[in-house]
Amino acid sequence: MQIDHATIVTADLETARRFFVDVVGLTQGARPPFSIDGYWLYANGRPVIHLIDATVPAQTGRAAPRIDHIAFRLESADEWQALLQRLHAPDLPYQLAEVPQMGPQQAELQLFVALAPGVVIEFVTALRHVRRS
Template sequence: MQLDHATIVTADLETARHFFVDVAGLTEGARPPFSVDGYWLYASGRPVIHLIDATAPAQTGRAAPRIDHIAFRLESADEWQALLQRLYAAEMPYQLAEVPQMGPQQAELQLFVALAPGVVIEFVTALRHAHRKHAQL
């Protein structure tokens, strides 16, 4: 089993789209013609983030959606450095947290961005890929 996609319902579609495309590095792609505005954002040819306009009326019987956070894994030091550069260029604040090694699992570095109230985006990489020369904004 693998994660298929995450859906984020937001009243500020353009800010969320800007973050995921210009900072996180996803690409905007094809989306079915739903009756509510939104975007499908792609990574490696797959739509992994669905953004939906929160101003649309809720469907009867459905609870309001909520996301704690979504995590993206970056597999190389180059990807990590490119992300840090995009965050810096966008003047996007973030927090770092280190995940200690546990058994065969290598130590990792997590980077958290608060995209909107109640929506946090995490990026994670092996600690060996993270160069500490970039300080937190």
């Protein structure tokens, strides 16, 4: 099983799009002609993030904007360092949290960015990939 995509409903489409393109490294791609504005953002040829305009009234029982968080796994020290550089360029604040080793699960480092009120993006990597200053 794998994650197909995550949908983020937000009133600030452009800020979200810039974050995912400029910081995360996704690319903006084709999107069907839906009646609501939005973007599809791609990684490795697949649309993994769907951004939808929240200025349209929310459906009954569905809050807007909405999402808890999305997590992206970075598999190498080089990927992790490149992410940190992209976060530092626009001086985006973030929080770090260590996840201790549990059985065969290796220790990890989580990095959280608050993209907008109520929208948090997590990046996670093996702790061994992190270069300590």
